Amino acid sequence: MSAPIIWILIPFITSTGLILLRNHRKTAYLSSIVLNISMVLLAIILPVDKVVRTGGVDYKIASTFGLFGRELIIQSQEQVIVALVYAVAAFWLIGAFTTSRSSLFPAVAPAIAALIVASIAVQPFLYAAILLELVAILALALFFELPGSSNTGVLRFITFQTIGMVFLLFCGWLLSGIDTAPSDMVAMSRVLLILGLGFGFFLALFPFYSWVPMMAEQEDTFLAGYVILVMQTGILILGMQFLESYAWLRNSNELQRGLLISGSVMVVTGGIWSAFQKDLGRIYGYALIMENGFSVISLGLITSGGSLLLTGMIIPRILAFGIWGLSLANYQGHHNSLHVDNLHGVGKTSVIFLLGLLVAQFSVGGLPLLAGFPQRLALLQALTVSAPLAGWAILVGSGGFWIAAWMSLSTLVRSEEKWGRFLSGNLRVDILVIFGVVLIVILGLFPAIDTKFASNILLPFIHLQ
Amino acid sequence: MLSGVLFLNFYHTPWQVVLSIMIFLSGFEIIEYGLENSLLLLLLIGLVKVSLALALFFIVRRESRRMGT
Known part of the structure; x- marks a missing residue:
């Protein structure tokens, strides 16, 4: 597992799944809010590039993910920005849940957040x-x-x-x-x-x-x-x-x-x-x-x-x-x-x-x-x-x-x-x-x-x- | 690329805007292929063009709803 998979690929893929829920407004918004808040919490809690021992098992979240010879890199210093991007998405989703008529926003918001994180991470x-x-x-x-x-x-x-x-x-x-x-x-x-x-x-x-x-x-x-x-x-x-x-x-x-x-x-x-x-x-x-x-x-x-x-x-x-x-x-x-x-x-x-x-x-x-x-x-x-x-x-x-x-x-x-x-x-x-x-x-x-x-x-x- | 930008100056409908951007991006793709030949860059520009084509679908659908046709 690597940091770009957690904070870019997973939310991006989930957001495409959320498009299917666009006729179920409440479910879509709640799922999207939970997804974004989990991303914020993971960005605060998970250590990147450090070996952590949990329940006798060692694991390490790598910072780099290769793609066509280019790399997506999320280092521990960048976790603050990642948390911020997803927190903003969560804030707007909670607001839009009540005020907006958009049924696509729950799918688009995490996808936009993932792409913004990718734009910061890409090398x-x-x-x-x-x-x-x-x-x-x-x-x-x-x-x-x-x-x-x-x-x-x-x-x-x-x-x-x-x-x-x-x-x-x-x-x-x-x-x-x-x-x-x-x-x-x-x-x-x-x-x-x-x-x-x-x-x-x-x-x-x-x-x-x-x-x-x-x-x-x-x-x-x-x-x-x-x-x-x-x-x-x-x-x-x-x-x-x-x-x-x-x-x-x-x-x-x-x-x-x-x-x-x-x-x-x-x-x-x-x-x-x-x-x-x-x-x-x-x-x-x-x-x-x-x-x-x-x-x-x-x-x-x-x-x-x-x-x-x-x-x-x-x-x-x-x-x-x-x-x-x-x-x-x-x-x-x-x-x-x-x-x-x-x-x-x-x-x-x-x-x-x-x-x-x-x-x-x-x-x-x-x-x-x-x-x-x-x-x-x-x-x-x-x-x-x-x-x-x-x-x-x-x-x-x-x-x-x-x-x-x-x-x-x-x-x-x-x-x-x-x-x-x-x-x-x-x-x-x-x-x-x-x-x-x-x-x-x-x-x-x-x-x-x-x-x-x-x-x-x-x-x-x-x-x- | 220049012809794309020139077309943009005379646009009247969303169709014309997106088509001008497509022409502009095609020009860039050709220059990029000559300059650096980066596969990922070309793929991503291709993705941008496909997405814009999808956007064209949304734009025209909304426009036709607005016009009541």
Whole structure:
């Protein structure tokens, strides 16, 4: 038995079995939730590459699994990331069980998680680009199962991901050529251009991000949030693998400047444009772009401690977008639209969703004492030294986003009706939202917990620590 | 590959998008075969194309439901 079999092949094969259960919604969701939670527990408990004696029998879980001359490697340092990927899938499955109409999600969620883990584990790591493209294709099935308003967002999504994949594969081929001769300036600038285009398409960098708000508006917002979040986390880890492997790339001033500029433009445009939206789904989409911009800026600061900021943002982001998406999915389910004209006063009916939405939005906006704040502060501190202009850009973008958050609040409470019950009456969703809100507050009050986790995620990246 | 990207600029239906991506990927496959001849890479790109063809089925089915045809 090897680690890739446990955390990639078994969940992937099981997920294909779960497709057969799509007409038995409850069974499918429960089986999928149990599968994902077991994967999390196994990632925490099982030691990789160590001999363990149980009941007089020695056994060892190997870290490597060969495939066509390439290898899938999950080492003990990467078990934290594996646990995180499956925990996110479990969180979204519990939420979607109540709020989503999708019957394919229980099958697709573990398959996406398995492919993300495979993309982190595959060596040479360039093959990750194809695995991430397969994630995008799986997501297509998820979106086209439900009747949406229009296909344009999803079509643009798959188009950009495919073009991005090909650029990254080309970049890998170019990198293998100049690996030994980093003094060739022409080849280096060519690699940087292709790499920039590849990540630009793949990571939805400016100006290739138009599909994010379109998809968040047109599709099931909660599921769209899952796909965008996990894919972008996978792509950021792929970006870190690039920087880890090539010292000249890591120290390239052009790349760092490009990332800082691109990230700042994303934060500013994402933040300001979110303030002018009339659809809460689109605000969610622009917030994802802004959040992605923060990650790209951290990637640009990789030589001055940006890696810890980058990994430190992962947990607060997942929590915030998880409960925000859950609250939106509830409104979407009841009112069939997230346009502000249809949502006046709906926040007063189940206060818990309003609370979840606000805590999530202001955590993303960087309100003090919430989980998003410590990273924003650290990022601003780092930027004041190396790129003050980018620091101002963050403030402007965050300001725009705060206006959007206040607009959401005023829409959701503006009515003559009295305040309704606090809980929604659905135990699963109530527990999930309260769990998320409490964790966001705890991580805001005690940021050291998040920092410890972030440094654990960084363990496989020796040069980036 | 270029013709695939060019077609993308003029798309009106999901059919045209997926077919353009197929043309784009076929171009890549040919270049890749000339460059490195990696069997796994070619197999995976083939898998991507087959999956996209399946996605085409979903896209067209949903589109026809939406149009009521």
